[in-house]
Amino acid sequence: MTVALVTGASRGLGAVIARRLAADGLAVAVNYHSEAAGAEQVVDDIRAAGGTAESFAADVTDESDVAGLVAAVTDRLGPVEVLVANATGPQPSIPFEDLTWEAHLDQLRFFVKSPTLLAQAVLPGMKERRGGRVIQIGSDIVDRKLPGMSAYVAAKGAQHALAQVLARELGPYGVTVNVVAPGWIPVERHTGLDESGYLAEIPLGRMGTPEDVAAAVSFLASDGGAFVTGERITVNGGHT
Numbered sequence: 001m002t003v004a005l006v007t008g009a010s011r012g013l014g015a016v017i018a019r020r021l022a023a024d025g026l027a028v029a030v031n032y033h034s035e036a037a038g039a040e041q042v043v044d045d046i047r048a049a050g051g052t053a054e055s056f057a058a059d060v061t062d063e064s065d066v067a068g069l070v071a072a073v074t075d076r077l078g079p080v081e082v083l084v085a086n087a088t089g090p091q092p093s094i095p096f097e098d099l100t101w102e103a104h105l106d107q108l109r110f111f112v113k114s115p116t117l118l119a120q121a122v123l124p125g126m127k128e129r130r131g132g133r134v135i136q137i138g139s140d141i142v143d144r145k146l147p148g149m150s151a152y153v154a155a156k157g158a159q160h161a162l163a164q165v166l167a168r169e170l171g172p173y174g175v176t177v178n179v180v181a182p183g184w185i186p187v188e189r190h191t192g193l194d195e196s197g198y199l200a201e202i203p204l205g206r207m208g209t210p211e212d213v214a215a216a217v218s219f220l221a222s223d224g225g226a227f228v229t230g231e232r233i234t235v236n237g238g239h240t
Helices: 014-022 036-048 063-076 102-129 150-173 209-219
Strands: 003-006 029-033 053-057 080-085 132-137 175-182 232-235
Touching: 003 014, 003 063, 014 029, 014 036, 014 053, 014 080, 014 209, 014 232, 029 036, 029 063, 036 053, 053 063, 063 080, 063 102, 080 102, 080 209, 102 150, 102 175, 132 150, 132 209, 150 175, 175 209, 209 232
Parallel strands: 003 029, 003 080, 029 053, 080 132, 132 175, 175 232
Antiparallel strands: none
16 A cells, blocks of 8 residues: 655645545555644544554654654555655744844745655655655745745745756656645634635635645646656646
């Protein structure tokens, strides 16, 4: 059974992606940092639907945690063949005059450091099997360039560029590297926010759902996505 590791999968997009990959027949490692109950609920949901999943605690911005995470997943489920780098941290709006280097680093830790550590940790196994999928969850904010979000936009832009380079570098090993870039997809943390202004700008006339994002990830993880690499698939209903 193909093993997928989904980071930040205790809630939001990660939880829905984990459930979708399990429904596709993959064994899913549900990573979480602090929300153990949420991760266990995702695992319970997957198992109740007949799938295979286990939860794994780790800070995916920490070198030793990432190494331990991949080792634990390999020991309990098998070698990671599909990596979904989804984990994220807070994304505060900061006026440029108040922006600090630490604010930049806060975003780069999640969107450059973490994907680097994760890909390095799973790569030996993927090279040995001559194949694998690395899927990063990006953002269409790279195109929207919202004021006050310069640290987040810069880190997401760097994440996309990193994926393109890795696609070229890891392609000879049979490893594909892609980015799925959602627009604003409301999840639990967006409860109560007004969607009307954003909705009015979407050509398809509806807000996106976590299931829309999970469908794109599912494609890239499937046999149908085997010849797609170095791409950014934007999931935003045509907003950009």
